[in-house]
Amino acid sequence: MDASEQTAFIKLLGEPVQKDYTRTHILPSLVIAQGILESGWGTSELTKSSNNLFGRRGTYNGKSVQRIDTEIGKEGERNDVVVTYRKYPTIAESIKDHIESLLTSEIKVNGKPVKRYQRVMDAKTYKDGALALKASGYAADIDYPQKLITIIEKYNLHEWDKIKFINHTVKHGDTVYRLASKYGTTAAQIKSWNQLNQNYTIFVGQKLRVK
Structure with missing residues (x-):
């Protein structure tokens, strides 16, 4: 894969994750690096056969593919097993499903469900995020965090973590609906970003995120 193809692949993963950051709070650099590492820049057999970048198992909307994988047993023995992997219609849906899985996976702590x-x-930095993935049980490979960090730094993926927001200082005559129209977003989105009340109440001098 040449440099231009790598750039296109990075953009393919980075754009949707960065756009959704304010909802997910998952750093784009982490997801991009995961996609690169786990799919071999999109060249893995699993990616080619099912658009499955992240090796997610199970089915997706009833679709799956099966592969024979080698797993290590408790005594260190190697066993060939048939594994079912999710099959996606598009790469975009693989990315979306991966993000949702990170957001919704739960474990029980003291009998209570918590976000895994x-x-x-x-995490506020890609290093903390990479370590958090391993600590949360995402990968068995003890070198997984360092592999992500190396990829992020080699390809400057941390630049995708610089989320740029546009703020607006409320003036006389401003309403949430007028601001939404001005900045090309929705009133509901501005309400969510700024935790406004049900009446969309704002006041002069208030600083609002509008994009």
Whole structure:
């Protein structure tokens, strides 16, 4: 894969994750690096046969593919097993499903369900995020965090973590609906970004995120 193809692949993963960051709080660099590492830049057999970038098992909307994989047993023995993997109609849906899985996976702590990857969502740097993925049980490979960090730094993927917001200082005559129209978004989105009340109440001098 040449440099231009790598750039296109990075953009393919980075754009949707960055766009959705304010909802997910998952750093784009982490997901891009995961996709690169786990799919071999999109060249793996699993990616080619099912658009499955992240090796997610099971079925997706009833679709799957089966592969014979080698797994290591408790005594260190190697066993060939048939594994069912999700088959996606598009790469975009593979990315979306991966993100949703990180957001919704739960474990029980003291009998109560908690978000399994909460530490990943709380991470403010790609290094913390990579370590959080391993600590949360995402991968068995003890070198997994360092592999992600190496990829992120080699390809400057941390640049995707610089989320740029546009803020607006409320003036006389402003309403949430007028601001939504001005900045090409929706009133509901501005309400969500700024945790406004049900009446969309704003006041002069208030700083709002509008994009």
